[in-house]
Amino acid sequence: xxxxxxxxxxAQAIADSDALAVERTLAxxxxxxxxxxERHSGNVFRLAYRMTGNRPDAEEVVQEAFxxxxxxxxxxxxxxxxxxWVYRIAANYAIDRMRQRKKEEARKVEPAINExxxxxxxxxxxxxxxxxxxxxxxxVELRKQMKLALAAxxxxxxxxxxMRHWEGCAIEEIAEVLKSSSGAAKNTVFRAVxxxxxALQPFVGRETQARAMSTES
Amino acid sequence: xxxxxxxxLIAYRESMSAQPAGVAEHLAECGECRGELQRIEAVLxxxxxLPIPDPGEDYGRRVWQKIAPxxxxxxxxxxxxxxxxxxxxxATLIVAAFVAGRLTMIDRHRPPDVIANKEQIRxxxxxxxxxxxxxxxxxxLVELSNVAPLDPAQxxxxxxxxxxxxxxxxxxxxxxxxxxxxxxxxxxxxxxxELERVLLDxxxxxxxxxxxxxxxxxxKIEERGILFKVRVVGRELQEREKSTKPAPQxxxxxxxxxxx
Numbered sequence: 297x298x299x300x301x302x303x304x305x306x307a308q309a310i311a312d313s314d315a316l317a318v319e320r321t322l323a324x325x326x327x328x329x330x331x332x333x334e335r336h337s338g339n340v341f342r343l344a345y346r347m348t349g350n351r352p353d354a355e356e357v358v359q360e361a362f363x364x365x366x367x368x369x370x371x372x373x374x375x376x377x378x379x380x381w382v383y384r385i386a387a388n389y390a391i392d393r394m395r396q397r398k399k400e401e402a403r404k405v406e407p408a409i410n411e412x413x414x415x416x417x418x419x420x421x422x423x424x425x426x427x428x429x430x431x432x433x434x435x436v437e438l439r440k441q442m443k444l445a446l447a448a449x450x451x452x453x454x455x456x457x458x459m460r461h462w463e464g465c466a467i468e469e470i471a472e473v474l475k476s477s478s479g480a481a482k483n484t485v486f487r488a489v490x491x492x493x494x495a496l497q498p499f500v501g502r503e504t505q506a507r508a509m510s511t512e513s
Numbered sequence: 514x515x516x517x518x519x520x521x522l523i524a525y526r527e528s529m530s531a532q533p534a535g536v537a538e539h540l541a542e543c544g545e546c547r548g549e550l551q552r553i554e555a556v557l558x559x560x561x562x563l564p565i566p567d568p569g570e571d572y573g574r575r576v577w578q579k580i581a582p583x584x585x586x587x588x589x590x591x592x593x594x595x596x597x598x599x600x601x602x603x604a605t606l607i608v609a610a611f612v613a614g615r616l617t618m619i620d621r622h623r624p625p626d627v628i629a630n631k632e633q634i635r636x637x638x639x640x641x642x643x644x645x646x647x648x649x650x651x652x653x654l655v656e657l658s659n660v661a662p663l664d665p666a667q668x669x670x671x672x673x674x675x676x677x678x679x680x681x682x683x684x685x686x687x688x689x690x691x692x693x694x695x696x697x698x699x700x701x702x703x704x705x706x707e708l709e710r711v712l713l714d715x716x717x718x719x720x721x722x723x724x725x726x727x728x729x730x731x732x733k734i735e736e737r738g739i740l741f742k743v744r745v746v747g748r749e750l751q752e753r754e755k756s757t758k759p760a761p762q763x764x765x766x767x768x769x770x771x772x773x
Contacts, residue, residue, distance in 0.1 A: 326584060333580065334573030341568050351566055359580050366584055398673065398720070442563055450719030460527055461557065467529060475683065476717050482529055484717065489523045489553070496556045 314378040322369060329369075333362050336379050340386045346458040347390040348397075349447060357393055361386035380469070387455055387473045394451045438499050445495035449488055456481060457488035517546045519553075526553055639696065643689050643705075644750040646682070650708055651743045653678045657715065658731055658740075669721040679715035686712060704746045711739050 314335070320328035337358055344357035365372070365382045372381055446454060452474050459465040459473065471481035517525075517539060524530040525537075540547050569575075657675045690705035711734055718730060734740060 326581075329584070330577050330581070333577045337573040337576045338568065341572065342565055345565050355568075358576055362576060363580050363583060366580075395673065395677070395720075402671075438559060439563065442560055446560075450721070452717055453719065460529075461560075474717060475680065476713060480713070480717055482524070485527060485529065486520050486523050489527070489557070490519065492560065493553060493556050496559065497552060500555050500559045 318369060318372060318378060321366075329366060332365075332378060332382075336382055337362075339379065340382060343383060343458065343463055344386055344390050346462055347387065347455060348393060349443065353390075353393055353397065357386055357390045360389050360393075364389065383463075383465075384469065384473055387459060391451050391455055391473075394454070438496075441496060441499050445492050448495065449491060452476075452484050453488035453491065456484035457492070460485045461489075514543060516543065517549070519549070522546065522550050522553055526550065526557065639689075639692060640750050640754045643693070643701065644747060644754060646685050646689055647708075647743050647747040647750065649678075650682050650686070650712070651740065651747065653682065653715075654711070654734060654740050654743070658734065660727060667724075669723060670727050671721055672715075672718065672727070673720040676716055676718060676720060679712045683709065683712045683716055701746065704742050707737060707739055708743060711737060 314332060317328045317331045321332070340358050340361055341354055344354035344361075345351065348354050348357060361382055364385050365378075368385075372378065449457065455473060456470050459470045460467070467478050467481050467485075470485070471478045474481055474484065476484070517536065521530065521536060525533060525540075530536050540550060653675055657672065660670055660672055660675070686705055686709050690702050690709060693699075693702040693705060714730065714733060718726070722730070
């Protein structure tokens with residue numbers, strides 16, 4: 297898991313300082329909210345980028361998450377960790393954004409084959425891509441396949457995977473965002489990893505082999 | 514030797530295993546499972562290497578500049594959140610139940626027909642609201658049962674619209690189930706509980722499903738007989754609604770009342 301875990305003392309100091317900033321914001325000091333935005337924007341951006349897969353959407357998610365958090369700040373007062381709370385708001389909005397994006401894309405009538413002669417459906421591209429051994433040795437190709445495999449996950453699967461694998465969130469946190477039980481959230485993580493494995497294992501295996509061969513020679 | 518399933522290995526890798534020590538012990542002895550875990554790890558490690566653009570050191574400041582003009586003077590206090598429609602609905606139902614309870618106590622000294630009328634009105638409000646909710650749920654389930662790929666060769670079917678509706682219905686359903694429980698209507702609460710499970714299943718299905726997955730969802734709905742139960746309860750509620758409607762006053766009685 298990649299999420300940077302601050303030391304216990306450091307995390308407590310941040311939480312205390314966040315709580316103070318929240319109190320001051322609620323008392324009408326708008327500049328105090330600025331501290332919270334500046335402190336947590338980077339983390340929220342990382343989550344949003346992994347969920348949406350593109351920078352413009354991720355930036356929109358970050359802004360919207362902080363706007364929504366501000367509007368609902370009164371409900372936060374009794375809670376302990378502003379960072380976790382704004383994270384959840386961002387994850388929820390990212391799901392909405394992905395859904396909206398999908399609808400927008402569905403409305404556009406896309407030709408089945410694009411200008412480069414490739415199929416536009418990402419799922420079809422994953423299944424039908426038959427890269428040559430030369431291309432397989434290039435990590436660029438693998439990167440492309442990974443992006444496609446992530447894009448082929450459902451919103452819930454991608455959210456669960458990102459929150460668990462990359463952000464190290466607790467299953468209960470994921471369940472809250474997905475509005476499901478903990479068991480269902482766990483199953484969604486399983487499903488996501490299984491799908492990613494199915495789509496990527498052939499490429500990962502071949503690339504590892506190719507790398508080993510080039511090291512030997 | 515019994516090998517680990519893929520799910521058990523993923524759970525172990527993602528720190529979700531209920532018995533990590535048991536899995537670790539097995540892995541130490543079983544080369545086959547170790548190999549399988551390494552293959553899973555190789556895929557995850559490759560994904561970990563996907564780059565994330567650096568938004569820059571001044572990113573937080575830029576976010577603030579963008580959102581600052583859109584912030585109100587003061588954030589909403591907790592009680593203002595209760596003005597959101599869904600909380601208003603919940604609050605109305607709770608207040609209605611409380612007021613009805615109080616009225617029942619006061620009404621002990623009142624003539625029985627006046628008490629009955631108030632009870633009927635209170636029940637009618639709940640009956641109408643739940644009836645409409647069941648109607649909408651039935652419609653969504655029927656539509657889901659009728660979803661079919663446009664082309665028989667189609668690999669995926671889009672059920673995003675049904676999924677979205679199931680999510681909305683899920684929230685309402687929870688409120689009605691809790692209210693039914695508070696009102697002591699165990700039968701209605703039980704059907705709403707079953708409906709909730711189906712709605713949860715639909716809400717958390719992938720947006721795009723294969724015809725086989727769709728068939729599985731349909732089978733689950735059929736096995737639980739939820740569509741039938743929703744229809745039966747919906748009809749019962751319609752009957753209850755009719756019986757709780759205040760009877761039109763007889764014209765002769767009205768005249769006599771006026772005279773009096």
